[in-house]
Amino acid sequence: MPQIVIIGSGFGGLTAVRTLRKQGCRDPITLISPRPVLFYYASLIWVPAGLRSEEDLTVPLDKFFKRHNVKYHQGTVTGLNDRQVQTDNGTLAFDSLIIASGGRFIKKLPGIEHIYTPCEGYAPTKAYSDRLAALEGGTLAFGFASNPKEPVAMRGGPIFEFLFGIDTLLRKQKRRDKFELVFFSPAAEPGKRLGGKAVKALLGEMEKYNIRTHLGHKMKGFSADAVHTEGGDIASDLTLFMPGMTGPAWAANSGLPLSEGGFFQADAYCRVPGFKGIYAVGDGGSHPGPQWLPKQAHMADLQAEAAAKNLLAEQQGQEAQHQFKTELICIIDTLDKGVLIYRNSKRAMLMPKLRFFNWAKRLFEWLYLRPYR
Missing domain, CATH: 3.50.50.60 (FAD/NAD(P)-binding domain)
Incomplete structure (x- = not known):
């Protein structure tokens, strides 16, 4: 059976898992990350006020992996070599690969x-x-x-x-x-x-x-x-x-095409050009789009959905047809209120500062994390 490997247990990587299984994929999936947890970065803004602790933001993924029949491989990726992912804890062969390992700060x-x-x-x-x-x-x-x-x-x-x-x-x-x-x-x-x-x-x-x-x-x-x-x-x-x-440290050892800024190059279908079965999503990728294309969790989710669907189409000998949606959704939270900002290819919208948006951001956190708990 085709071996699917996903790098990263963040937003993009886990959305890819959910999308693959939702689309009926029963092939073996192995996910690689340093820790078997999802860390919810979006709510770090509430830490100074004492409204969130590390435990609140860290979601163990053992149950999620079991429910979705995912094999977890604990390790840090160091590079790629001939359809194999190299880590500091062994090497894994793949037929299809989704890179969702995020970026890093310069x-x-x-x-x-x-x-x-x-x-x-x-x-x-x-x-x-x-x-x-x-x-x-x-x-x-x-x-x-x-x-x-x-x-x-x-x-x-x-x-x-x-x-x-x-x-x-x-x-x-x-x-x-x-x-x-x-x-x-x-x-x-x-x-x-x-x-x-x-x-x-x-x-x-x-x-x-x-x-x-x-x-x-x-x-x-x-x-x-x-x-x-x-x-x-x-x-x-x-x-x-x-x-x-910029891109992850191991990008230089991947043999994949990189953008000038050090990210994995990817097309509108999240495919890495010239490498069959390899996709890049989220902060680690350099994707086509408008100058305002955001580096945010929502964008990683949208790209992961497209990548997973195109991966399955490619396995079946079909052409990729799912382009990721370009969309920016952001609530600028002020601790007790919030401002909603929305942008897509057709319009940009700004909603006034309201207490409702602070509540909405908290509710979204609960709803987003619920499938992983």
Whole structure:
């Protein structure tokens, strides 16, 4: 029977499993990842307020794997070689492969060790939260950047959420007046891929809540008490920063075509060009689409669905016919309210800040994780 291997136990990898089984696939599926868990990164924004713990965000996948007849292989991928996936815990042969291993943040700026990158996981987010709780006052800096070789490779949404959420938290704690909040970005219009109205609204919210901005200046690096840019330094007692993204470390040993930014090249059907039966989805891939094509879980899910369906069609000798849907859905949460942003190929929509969207984000978390618990 054809051997299907999936790399990654994140959003894209698990959606691929569910789609394959839903489509009636009974072939053996092996999933590779360092840990047999799904970590729900989207709710890290609530950690500083004490609303989520590591246990809340970490979902063991043993039951899910059993229900879907998936063989789990614990290991870290190191490369590919002649239809085999190489890991630090052995080699696995495959007939079809879905790469959903995610990307990684570019850590080249001098002094990057002085900042906290929340989307790297729970540990840095909790460390930042503990530092914040211990501070009696000072300047808090929040920023994000992109990959200069592939500008779409950024993740700015969570930084907006941390910024507004911590502003709300400090106000609830009645100590906002002891802190200055600064938002910085080398982009003159940060968050532009969310749409022009969204950028205007987000910057308007910053002005409304007395959050200083430092925009349009190339990054130079960091130190323990400052952010350094070509437009001057920003004093900072605590810095939250999301660097630009690139592909996984093992991409260079894959033998697969890579984009200029270091991601696996993939077409509109999520196929890696020139390699039959190999697909790339999620943050680790470089896919065709508009300049605002997001690096987010929802996009990984949409690409994984298309990849799984095309994989099965290819096994049956048919042409791929499922292109992934291009869509951006984002709720910028402010801890007690939220702003809904939606964009597709035809329109961009911004809904006003409402408490309903905070509730909707919490409900979506529960609904999304339910199939994996």
